[in-house]
Amino acid sequence: MKYLKLLFLIVIINFNLGAQNKLKLENIGLANNVYVIKNVNIIPMTTDNKIITNAIVVIKNEKISSINSDSIPKKGKIIDGRGKWLIPGLIDMHVHTNADLNFKENSATQGATFFMNTQDVMTTYIVNGVTTIFELGGRVEHFGQRNEIAKGKVIGPRMAIASMLNGGDNNGGRIVNNASDARQAVRSAKAEGYNFIKAYSDLNIESFHAIMDEAQKQGLKVVGHIPDVFKGKTKEAFVPNFGLVAHAEEFSKQIRNKEKTEKDAQTFAFMSKANNTWLIPNLIAIKTIRDQVQSIDSIRLMKTLKYVHPLLQDKWLNANNYNKHSSPEFLNYLDSLITFHKQLVVAFKKAGVPMVAGTDAGVSGVVTGFALHDELELLVEAGLSNEEVLISATRRPSEWLGINEMVGTVEIGKYADLILLNANPLENIRNTREIRGVFVNGKWVDKNKIEEMLSVLADWNTLMKEGYEWKNRREY
Numbered sequence: 001m002k003y004l005k006l007l008f009l010i011v012i013i014n015f016n017l018g019a020q021n022k023l024k025l026e027n028i029g030l031a032n033n034v035y036v037i038k039n040v041n042i043i044p045m046t047t048d049n050k051i052i053t054n055a056i057v058v059i060k061n062e063k064i065s066s067i068n069s070d071s072i073p074k075k076g077k078i079i080d081g082r083g084k085w086l087i088p089g090l091i092d093m094h095v096h097t098n099a100d101l102n103f104k105e106n107s108a109t110q111g112a113t114f115f116m117n118t119q120d121v122m123t124t125y126i127v128n129g130v131t132t133i134f135e136l137g138g139r140v141e142h143f144g145q146r147n148e149i150a151k152g153k154v155i156g157p158r159m160a161i162a163s164m165l166n167g168g169d170n171n172g173g174r175i176v177n178n179a180s181d182a183r184q185a186v187r188s189a190k191a192e193g194y195n196f197i198k199a200y201s202d203l204n205i206e207s208f209h210a211i212m213d214e215a216q217k218q219g220l221k222v223v224g225h226i227p228d229v230f231k232g233k234t235k236e237a238f239v240p241n242f243g244l245v246a247h248a249e250e251f252s253k254q255i256r257n258k259e260k261t262e263k264d265a266q267t268f269a270f271m272s273k274a275n276n277t278w279l280i281p282n283l284i285a286i287k288t289i290r291d292q293v294q295s296i297d298s299i300r301l302m303k304t305l306k307y308v309h310p311l312l313q314d315k316w317l318n319a320n321n322y323n324k325h326s327s328p329e330f331l332n333y334l335d336s337l338i339t340f341h342k343q344l345v346v347a348f349k350k351a352g353v354p355m356v357a358g359t360d361a362g363v364s365g366v367v368t369g370f371a372l373h374d375e376l377e378l379l380v381e382a383g384l385s386n387e388e389v390l391i392s393a394t395r396r397p398s399e400w401l402g403i404n405e406m407v408g409t410v411e412i413g414k415y416a417d418l419i420l421l422n423a424n425p426l427e428n429i430r431n432t433r434e435i436r437g438v439f440v441n442g443k444w445v446d447k448n449k450i451e452e453m454l455s456v457l458a459d460w461n462t463l464m465k466e467g468y469e470w471k472n473r474r475e476y
Contacts, residue, residue, distance in 0.1 A: 040081025089131025
């Protein structure tokens with residue numbers, strides 16, 4: 001029996017190494033200094049967003065070199081854009097990206113015990129045209145992933161990373177329970193290379209306000225939850241430098257035990273507008289949670305489940321805390337949230353509060369990359385126009401992150417983070433799924449390559465399915 005297990009392990013390892021090495025070798029071929037997209041329709045997502053039809057776009061040295069220039073390079077890869085639409089790469093403003101971690105107790109020399117292949121982690125972003133992500137649970141391992149992408153070892157998105165600060169005892173993140181510790185935690189996060197701070201639910205008022213003030217002094221933006229301590233006095237949380245609320249649910253939590261009305265939504269919208277605090281509606285997370293509370297089949301029958309690591313598949317299916325706590329009361333509560341969050345989107349739109357698209361990818365049932373397209377559709381259902389939704393996933397996130405000089409629009413001089421679509425997303429938001437190919441930092445990944453990357457990932461996950469169980473994670 002031991003021999004058979006060892007043989008099986010060797011087969012698995014060889015399969016993975018072979019597949020990944022093949023991808024790495026082919027990745028070298030993706031690096032071409034010059035591309036010419038001919039006869040393409042451009043939706044630039046600039047402020048005026050004037051569509052450019054039948055255009056010629058030249059990409060050189062990872063950047064957009066020209067649009068409709070008389071000078072076309074004689075050498076370079078030609079891409080036929082006839083009948084196709086070019087838009088900026090999408091940005092998911094709320095993700096939790098899988099990375100190496102230690103399931104065992106810490107010790108002086110203990111490293112990670114569970115390892116994630118970074119290409120596998122990033123593939124689902126890239127094949128869906130998600131070329132920038134905002135990691136809201138930053139760890140040193142995420143900096144390592146970002147470096148692998150920067151070195152060209154992995155085809156992956158740009159990564160903005162936030163350090164999470166929380167209160168209480170041992171609730172995850174850096175724990176701070178007074179103003180002095182909160183300020184030092186912010187300074188430490190900056191020294192470690194973080195550009196953003198995430199404030200979490202268990203912070204007390206003193207620590208929360210100190211975080212906002214110190215982060216502003218240090219030049220760090222703050223995203224996060226509205227801590228539970230502000231229930232009944234939500235307005236006190238809206239202080240300078242609280243720049244972005246991570247979920248619509250943060251508002252509904254403030255009135256958890258009350259009937260939620262359009263007037264409540266308007267009050268929260270005016271509160272946010274007055275403080276210049278933006279919002280990530282994050283509609284897909286609550287909808288996905290609601291579906292699995294009703295039935296675990298919503299996970300089991302997901303077409304994208306095969307692209308999820310087998311350990312997480314087992315967790316979602318066999319250790320699903322949402323489904324374990326299923327009840328008519330819980331379902332009714334989640335339904336009320338879904339209704340109220342749509343009202344929030346409408347109220348924030350009317351109040352002129354900027355909104356950016358995010359998914360909480362990594363939450364049970366929310367599959368990285370794929371979920372952003374689901375979110376865009378839900379935002380349209382909630383009342384945003386197709387153009388407003390596209391803005392929320394391209395230009396506007398780049399502005400909040402401070403990278404709008406690099407990405408977020410289709411303009412000369414910007415990095416070529418682009419999606420070539422087979423149909424116009426301004427006519428139907430579902431057309432963001434009709435991907436012909438993706439430019440990732442100037443590298444072209446066409447439809448054939450996308451299908452190959454997905455096939456390698458799905459085959460590996462399927463082969464490994466019997467090898468991982470969530471209940472045994474401490475053994476890994």
